[in-house]
Amino acid sequence: MSRRSDHSREEIREMALAAAETIASEQGYTGLSARKVASAIGYTVGTLYLVFDNLDDLILQVNGRTLDHLHAQMVKEQNQHQDARERLLQLGHTYIRFADEDPHRWEMIFEHHLPEDHETPKWFLEKVARMFLLVETGLEPLAKQHSPQEITQAARALWGGVHGICILAVTRKLDVVGVDSVQDLSQSLMDNYLRGFTGH
Amino acid sequence: MSRRSDHSREEIREMALAAAETIASEQGYTGLSARKVASAIGYTVGTLYLVFDNLDDLILQVNGRTLDHLHAQMVKEQNQHQDARERLLQLGHTYIRFADEDPHRWEMIFEHHLPEDHETPKWFLEKVARMFLLVETGLEPLAKQHSPQEITQAARALWGGVHGICILAVTRKLDVVGVDSVQDLSQSLMDNYLRGFTGH
DNA sequence: AAAATAATTGAACATCGTTCATAATGCAAG
DNA sequence: CTTGCATTATGAACGATGTTCAATTATTTT
Numbered sequence: 001m002s003r004r005s006d007h008s009r010e011e012i013r014e015m016a017l018a019a020a021e022t023i024a025s026e027q028g029y030t031g032l033s034a035r036k037v038a039s040a041i042g043y044t045v046g047t048l049y050l051v052f053d054n055l056d057d058l059i060l061q062v063n064g065r066t067l068d069h070l071h072a073q074m075v076k077e078q079n080q081h082q083d084a085r086e087r088l089l090q091l092g093h094t095y096i097r098f099a100d101e102d103p104h105r106w107e108m109i110f111e112h113h114l115p116e117d118h119e120t121p122k123w124f125l126e127k128v129a130r131m132f133l134l135v136e137t138g139l140e141p142l143a144k145q146h147s148p149q150e151i152t153q154a155a156r157a158l159w160g161g162v163h164g165i166c167i168l169a170v171t172r173k174l175d176v177v178g179v180d181s182v183q184d185l186s187q188s189l190m191d192n193y194l195r196g197f198t199g200h
Numbered sequence: 201m202s203r204r205s206d207h208s209r210e211e212i213r214e215m216a217l218a219a220a221e222t223i224a225s226e227q228g229y230t231g232l233s234a235r236k237v238a239s240a241i242g243y244t245v246g247t248l249y250l251v252f253d254n255l256d257d258l259i260l261q262v263n264g265r266t267l268d269h270l271h272a273q274m275v276k277e278q279n280q281h282q283d284a285r286e287r288l289l290q291l292g293h294t295y296i297r298f299a300d301e302d303p304h305r306w307e308m309i310f311e312h313h314l315p316e317d318h319e320t321p322k323w324f325l326e327k328v329a330r331m332f333l334l335v336e337t338g339l340e341p342l343a344k345q346h347s348p349q350e351i352t353q354a355a356r357a358l359w360g361g362v363h364g365i366c367i368l369a370v371t372r373k374l375d376v377v378g379v380d381s382v383q384d385l386s387q388s389l390m391d392n393y394l395r396g397f398t399g400h
Numbered sequence: 401a402a403a404a405t406a407a408t409t410g411a412a413c414a415t416c417g418t419t420c421a422t423a424a425t426g427c428a429a430g
Numbered sequence: 431c432t433t434g435c436a437t438t439a440t441g442a443a444c445g446a447t448g449t450t451c452a453a454t455t456a457t458t459t460t
Contacts, residue, residue, distance in 0.1 A: 006438095028316070034417060044440055045418080055417065110371060111311060116228070120372065128373050156374055157365060157389040164364020165357060171310065172320065173328050174356050189357040189393065196395030206407095234448060244409055245449080255448065 013051045015041040020062050021105065028104040029111045032059070056114055060124055063109045067127040070098050070106075074134055084141040085194070091138055092162045092186045099166050100179040107170060135159045142198055154197055161189045213251045215241040220262050221305065228304040229311045232259070256314055260324055263309045267327040270298050270306075274334055284341040285394070291338055292362045292386045299366050300379040307370065335359045342398055354397055361389050 007015065019040035024032045034055050038045045052058040074094045081087045099106040114120060136155035143151050168174040169182040176182060207215065219240035224232045234255050238245045252258040274294045281287045299306040314320060336355035343351050368374040369382040376382060 028313075030313070033415080035415085046420085046440055047438085049418070050438080110367070110373075113228075113230070113371070125372075125375075129375060132375070153385065153388055154392070156376065157361070157385050157392070160365035160368050160374060160385065161357070161361030161389055162364065163368060164362065164366075165360035166364075167310070167367065168360050168363060171313070172325075173310075174360060175325075175329060175332070176356065185353065185357050185360065188353055189361055192354070192357070192394075192396030193389065193392045194396065196392030196397075233446085235446085246409055246451085247407085249449070250407080 009051055016048060016051060017061055017065065020058055024062060024108050025102055025105045029108045059112050063112060064124055064127055066105050066109055067131060071131050073098060088138040088142065089190055091135055092190055093183060095162060096166050096182055096186055099170055103170050132159055158190060158193060162186050165189060209251055216248060216251060217261055217265065220258060224262060224308050225302055225305045229308045259312050263312060264324055264327055266305050266309055267331060271331050273298060288338040288342065289390055291335055292390055293383060295362060296366050296382055296386055299370055303370050332359055342394065358390060358393060362386050365389060
């Protein structure tokens with residue numbers, strides 16, 4: 001039964017991305033397959049390849065959406081605070097909470113790798129950079145006495161630091177249990193780093 | 201040609217681990233397959249399953265060896281210093297240098313996941329804990345005024361932090377190029393954190 | 401020399417990503 | 431209303447994956 005115009009390309013694309021998101025969220029990166037996505041939206045494998053270059057492309061799109069979602073949430077929750085310091089700390093909080101609430105979806109951003117000869121498309125790198133810029137902007141008002149380069153460096157260190165705690169915790173390599181412990185760890189990292197960086 | 205006693209179980213095991221290490225190092229986690237390992241040591245797939253439970257088991261063994269190697273290297277290079285602070289900083293240095301020199305082998309430790317119903321064996325978790333203990337022990341002399349819990353917390357934050365910078369750099373999500381920049385970032389993280397933690 | 405035991409094989413199975421000739425459908429022209 | 435064309439979707443096919451296990455071969459024992 002080959003249908004036509006039941007759904008537009010754009011609709012199929014949207015359905016596939018949503019289905020992939022669900023599957024990845026429930027079964028993790030390794031549980032995601034082209035056939036599963038296809039059957040979840042009532043189409044066959046071949047159709048997916050009319051809409052995406054390949055599975056890597058599809059996953060990259062899903063990850064892009066996840067980054068968008070995360071970014072929006074971070075902006076939103078950051079804006080619930082006035083104090084510059086609390087705004088910055090909130091970024092870490094939101095990041096960790098998302099990773100805890102949807103670990104598979106969050107992990108897929110970092111577990112997925114393109115084949116070595118292909119380089120990550122610019123639109124994706126920009127989404128990553130946009131996220132990092134949030135930290136840099138949040139740090140700025142706290143570091144008026146530092147040069148832009150120093151602030152960039154500090155933002156990288158901070159984001160990397162929070163991310164590292166997060167990933168080691170999610171993959172159970174830090175011997176901590178519960179989100180709260182991870183939040184405490186991240187808080188400790190940011191607290192002490194900021195105290196050192198700004199000199200109180 | 202089915203041979204017998206050409207190699208003992210233990211020898212085959214050793215050969216397979218060495219071969220897997222090489223393949224993983226050269227082609228990365230996704231380039232590693234049972235058939236490749238088998239043919240690299242002149243046996244067939246079936247033989248591997250007489251020696252390992254499955255591929256996950258094999259990979260776990262390889263990762264265990266990598267952790268051993270990394271741990272030994274960190275201990276060795278740490279002991280080139282007397283000053284407690286430099287000893288601690290050296291740990292981060294060595295960690296990052298190893299990740300840079302053999303990224304595939306290092307990444308595999310963190311990319312590999314057991315199926316969700318299986319939990320990581322204790323012997324592996326102990327190797328991870330042993331690595332973390334190195335940081336904790338290195339931190340101790342610098343934090344005499346802190347409680348053991350605080351030191352443990354700080355060690356987790358520090359290791360997580362360095363690891364995060366490292367993984368984001370290796371997967372090109374930090375927009376930095378060259379090992380030296382990563383070393384600088386890590387150094388900045390530790391410097392400022394320690395300044396905050398110890399109060400100069 | 402024959403029988404028992406142990407070691408190794410490799411074909412078989414289900415699943416994977418990917419391709420593409422084929423079939424089915426909707427639409428426009430006659 | 432039929433015919434033909436262009437579009438859309440299919441699913442069988444290919445090579446690769448992890449894993450199993452009856453069958454085969456080599457060694458040891460009787």
